[in-house]
Amino acid sequence: MRKYLDLLKTIKENGTRKSDRTGTGTISINGHMMRFNLSDGFPIVTTKFTAFRLVVSELLWMLNGDTNILSLQDQNNHIWDAWADEEGNLGPVYGKMFTAYPPPPAAFPVKRKHVIDTTSKPLFDKLSISTDNAKYTGSVITNICGDTFTVIGKDDSNKTYTIQFVETGWIKRGVNTRSIRNGSVCDQMVPSVYGIGCLGDYKNKKASTQDKILKKHWENMLSRCYNTHDKTYHNHGGKGVVVCERWKVLSTFIEDVKKIPNWHVKKFNKSYVLDKDYYGESFIYSPDNCVWVNREENNMYRVDAISIVAKSKTTTLYFPTVNKACEYFNISSTKFKSILTTNKKIHGFSISEFHSDDYVVRYGLYTNQIQYVIDELKRNPYSRRLYINLWHPSFVPDSGSSPSENASLGKQALTPCHLSVQFLVRDNKLDCIMYMRSNDCILGNPFNIAAYSLLTHMIAKECGLDVGDYVHMIGDAHIYINHLDKLDELLEREPLPLPKLWLNPDIDSIFDYTIDDIKLIDYQYHPKMSFPVAV
Numbered sequence: 038m039r040k041y042l043d044l045l046k047t048i049k050e051n052g053t054r055k056s057d058r059t060g061t062g063t064i065s066i067n068g069h070m071m072r073f074n075l076s077d078g079f080p081i082v083t084t085k086f087t088a089f090r091l092v093v094s095e096l097l098w099m100l101n102g103d104t105n106i107l108s109l110q111d112q113n114n115h116i117w118d119a120w121a122d123e124e125g126n127l128g129p130v131y132g133k134m135f136t137a138y139p140p141p142p143a144a145f146p147v148k149r150k151h152v153i154d155t156t157s158k159p160l161f162d163k164l165s166i167s168t169d170n171a172k173y174t175g176s177v178i179t180n181i182c183g184d185t186f187t188v189i190g191k192d193d194s195n196k197t198y199t200i201q202f203v204e205t206g207w208i209k210r211g212v213n214t215r216s217i218r219n220g221s222v223c224d225q226m227v228p229s230v231y232g233i234g235c236l237g238d239y240k241n242k243k244a245s246t247q248d249k250i251l252k253k254h255w256e257n258m259l260s261r262c263y264n265t266h267d268k269t270y271h272n273h274g275g276k277g278v279v280v281c282e283r284w285k286v287l288s289t290f291i292e293d294v295k296k297i298p299n300w301h302v303k304k305f306n307k308s309y310v311l312d313k314d315y316y317g318e319s320f321i322y323s324p325d326n327c328v329w330v331n332r333e334e335n336n337m338y339r340v341d342a343i344s345i346v347a348k349s350k351t352t353t354l355y356f357p358t359v360n361k362a363c364e365y366f367n368i369s370s371t372k373f374k375s376i377l378t379t380n381k382k383i384h385g386f387s388i389s390e391f392h393s394d395d396y397v398v399r400y401g402l403y404t405n406q407i408q409y410v411i412d413e414l415k416r417n418p419y420s421r422r423l424y425i426n427l428w429h430p431s432f433v434p435d436s437g438s439s440p441s442e443n444a445s446l447g448k449q450a451l452t453p454c455h456l457s458v459q460f461l462v463r464d465n466k467l468d469c470i471m472y473m474r475s476n477d478c479i480l481g482n483p484f485n486i487a488a489y490s491l492l493t494h495m496i497a498k499e500c501g502l503d504v505g506d507y508v509h510m511i512g513d514a515h516i517y518i519n520h521l522d523k524l525d526e527l528l529e530r531e532p533l534p535l536p537k538l539w540l541n542p543d544i545d546s547i548f549d550y551t552i553d554d555i556k557l558i559d560y561q562y563h564p565k566m567s568f569p570v571a572v
Contacts, residue, residue, distance in 0.1 A: 038082050038532050040071045041486075044478060046528060048516050055515070058436075059571040065515030073490065075504035078535025079557060080490050082483040084527055086565040091116060092487045093555050100407060100548060102136035102301035104129060112552065119572045120440035120450040128434070128444040131453065134427045136301035136408075140401025144355045146391075147399040150316035152326040156283035158226070159237065161206035164189045164199070173198060173217050180220035184227060188217060202226065207237075226286070230256065231263040233280070237288030247304060251291045254311055255284075258322055278313075281323040298402040299329035306331070314338045317397045334400060337361070344391040344398035347383075355391065357398045362388070407496075407547065410460055414467075414500040423460040427453050455485065460496065466505030469493040476511045479520045479527075479568050485509065491555070494538055495547045520568050527566060536560040 052064035073080040081087050094112040101108075106117045107125045121127050129139075166175050167190020176188045185203040192199055192210055198217060199210045205226035216222045225236040239252070261273040262280050284290045294300065294311065303309035309329045313319045318340045319326050330338070337357045345356040347366075356362040363373045366383050375381075377388050391398055406425040413420050433452055434443035440450035459470045471489045476482050490507045497504045516524065541554035 038080060038084065038535070040073070041082055041483070042084065042528055042530075042532065044069060044071060044482070044514065045516065045524065048478060048514060049521075049524060049528075052516070054518075057515075057517075057571075059517075061571040062518040063515035064518070064521070065513050067513060069511045069514045071486070071509040073486070073507045073509070075490060075493060075507055079487075079494075079538040080507065080535065081487045081557065081560065083533040083535070083560075083562045084530040085483075086562045087483045087487060089487065089557050089560065090114075090552065092484055092491065093552050095484075096488050096491055097550060097552065099132040099135050100550075102132045102305065104132045104305075119570065120444070122441040122444040122450075126444045127440075127450040128446075128448050129429070129432045130449050130451065131427060131455065134406070134429065134453070135425070136405045137299070137403040138406050138426065139403060139429065139431075144357050144361070144398050144400050146355060146393070146396035147316060149395055149397055150319075150326050152316075152319055152321055152323050154279075154281045154321055154323060155325075156281045156323065158282050158286055159289060161201070161208055163206065164201050164208065166190060171198070173214065176217070177203075178217060178220055180222060180224075182223050182227070184224040186222070186224070228285070230287075231259050233263050234259045234285050234287065237286040239288045239291065248291055250307075251294060252287060254294070255287050255290050258284075258311065262322070276320070278320050278322070281321055283324070284322055293324040294327070294329075297324060297327055297329065301405055302403050303329035308332050310335050312338060314340070315399060315402075328402060338397075338399065345377075345388060346391040346398075347386040347388050349385045349387075352386075354386070355398045357400065411496060411499055411547065414460065414462070414496070414502070418462040418500070418502070421461070425458040426456075427458070428456050454481070455489075458489065458492075460493075462502065463505060465503055467493060467497040467500070467502040468505040468508065470508040470510065472510045472512070474512045476514050477571070478511075478514055478516055479524075480570060482509075482511075482514075491538070494540060495550070498540055499545065499547050517568075517571050519571070523566055523568065530563045533561040533563070534559075 047069070048064060048066050052066050055063050055065055057063050081089060091114050094109065094114045095116065098109050104127050105125045106121045106127065109117060117127060166187065169190045171191045173188045174190045177185060178188065179185045186200045187203060189199040189201055197211045197213050199208065200212050200222065201208050202224040205224055207224055207226040209222060212222050225238070228235050234255070244252070258280060260267045261269050262278050263274055264270060284293065299309065308331050310332055311322070311327050312330045312335050313322050313327050315328045315330065315338060316326050342358050345359060345362040347354040347362065354365070356365065359370060359373060363370050366373070368383065376383055410423050410425060413423055432449045434440065434448045434450065444450040454473050454475050455471060456474050457472045461468045461470070469489055469492070473485065476485065486507070486509055493507055494504055536557040536559045539556045539558055541550070544550050544554050
């Protein structure tokens with residue numbers, strides 16, 4: 038990490054003194070670039086200790102879409118504590134921008150989808166019976182429910198067995214001898230909910246709170262479609278609405294709904310519900326057409342809703358319902374309907390109902406920018422549009438308010454320093470270019486380089502690419518005045534060899550990593566140095 042020391046030396050020798058938001062004062066230079074070949078080793082500062090565990094927990098927190106410090110504190114990570122409000126909120130900071138970038142506020146036409154069920158319940162390969170000669174291996178047993186299973190053989194632990202049910206093919210591991218003897222293990226692929234739904238691999242005792250909430254969504258969905266006593270059945274099952282084959286299995290339903298649009302909003306907002314009509318009237322709940330929307334939108338997207346288009350000489354506006362148009366023009370529904378039927382104008386706009394066989398009027402969906410980059414890399418790796426935007430003018434904090442005040446008002450506690458990230462591929466290598474408008478080069482810079490280098494490794498692994506270069510670009514590169522007293526000591530230290538990064542090879546999705554799945558190997562560093570944080 039000689040390049041890190043070169044940056045500090047350049048700031049020391051060529052920087053100019055400036056005042057700053059914190060009142061501490063800095064010396065800084067405008068415009069600096071650092072390039073790291075990730076195949077040469079993981080670029081983490083070695084001339085002082087950098088807490089890689091904190092880098093990892095913060096990045097995973099962001100990838101989870103979280104913007105509250107409580108889950109960070111659970112990982113003993115307190116780097117954001119000074120800026121949160123009383124409830125731990127930071128406003129729409131990086132996690133929100135990464136995974137749920139807000140859509141434009143106005144509604145617009147969305148292309149209809151006509152979905153038919155092409156899904157199927159999970160299929161299981163028939164397993165061969167083991168030759169381990171264990172007591173129950175090869176036994177064919179009928180359980181207390183009347184389902185027959187074959188004991189395939191001992192598990193790797195040599196304490197439990199793997200069994201496979203004859204009718205559905207469902208495979209269950211970790212079955213103890215007592216359950217085999219008394220036949221108490223049940224086939225979770227047999228329909229047990231309204232005669233149509235089955236649990237699959239779902240285990241209630243091990244399920245997270247989030248998965249238990251999704252189980253309730255699943256049960257309500259099945260009830261609407263198949264329970265004739267449900268008060269909403271007449272609007273769903275009574276009209277022919279069904280659930281696709283794949284979603285009749287709880288475990289695959291839970292797996293799928295964590296991938297459909299707006300999931301990273303839903304997981305932090307209980308008011309979001311599953312909507313099957315976002316892309317137009319639909320008679321099936323399926324991963325191909327369902328999205329998460331808030332209850333207000335869910336009520337708007339009814340089949341009988343009347344959409345409105347308003348046109349002036351320069352502008353066209355769309356509204357999913359009459360009520361939304363009335364709100365915009367600040368008139369009563371009675372007056373609006375009168376204008377609609379008499380072809381009068383309102384504020385220079387001609388008003389008419391929106392009718393189209395190909396489009397419906399909807400509000401936009403939130404964008405998971407991380408998932409977008411991964412999907413595009415797999416489809417078109419040489420695209421020049423693999424870009425993540427972390428700046429949103431509507432969320433920039435009020436400079437006259439404190440960070441906690443801004444967070445409590447729905448603004449960002451801190452103005453984002455990381456503004457944009459671009460990924461580019463060359464020779465099957467993934468490069469990452471990250472631009473920072475402002476960079477604290479003693480405390481923040483080592484974290485930022487490590488975090489985005491790690492992100493590059495994780496995305497490259499998921500997309501089957503090698504890592505290339507990480508390019509770190511800075512607008513205002515500065516050192517705080519109260520860091521200068523230890524700067525010479527830091528510059529005198531000689532960089533040590535770079536460590537290697539280990540990522541758990543069994544993890545397929547960037548959103549599935551835990552802190553134990555990411556490690557540095559042979560990280561050598563000089564003694565720790567402490568610097569005050571400018572708040």
